[in-house]
Amino acid sequence: MPPKVTDTRTASAEALHAVEAETALAARRIVATYSHDFLDAVTLSCMLGVEPEGLIYRKVAAEHEEAQPKKAAKRTRKAAAKKTTKKAAKKTTKKTAAKKTTKKTTKKTTKKA
Incomplete structure (x- = not known):
């Protein structure tokens, strides 16, 4: 039976965390480049798990819903035009x-x- 392999990483946990932060920052930049608006950017970054610390999607989505003007329901008479x-x-x-x-x-x- 082969001997057990031990972890031979020389990097510390802090160095690994720095690499993760750099990767998340780069991912946020890409998301910001390809998103159409702020809500789209927040949605994509939350889906990917690279959102900034303290960002809560539910709050942002609720604020966006409140800011949108409500549209009045309009009835169209397409049937008459077709006849x-x-x-x-x-x-x-x-x-x-x-x-x-x-x-x-x-x-x-x-x-x-």
């Missing part, structure tokens, strides 16, 4: 069909003569 366009389309097709039949009858009479 009128269908009626207009039917009228135009009827007119073109009538024109085609008159052209055909005039062509027939000129061929017979």
Whole structure:
């Protein structure tokens, strides 16, 4: 059986923590570059686990919701607009069909003569 391998790291825990802080800072910079607004940046950094110390996503999201203006509900009448366009389309097709039949009858009479 092989002998046990002991930890041979010479770096201290403080040095490892410094590397983690540098990595988190670099990740925050990348998140800030690719985010569209502040809430997006906070959301992404919290999802990745690189948020600054003391940042609480729930508080930021609640403040953002309060700052957004509430929109009034509007009802649109799209059904009425669709009916009128269908009626207009039917009228135009009827007119073109009538024109085609008159052209055909005039062509027939000129061929017979």
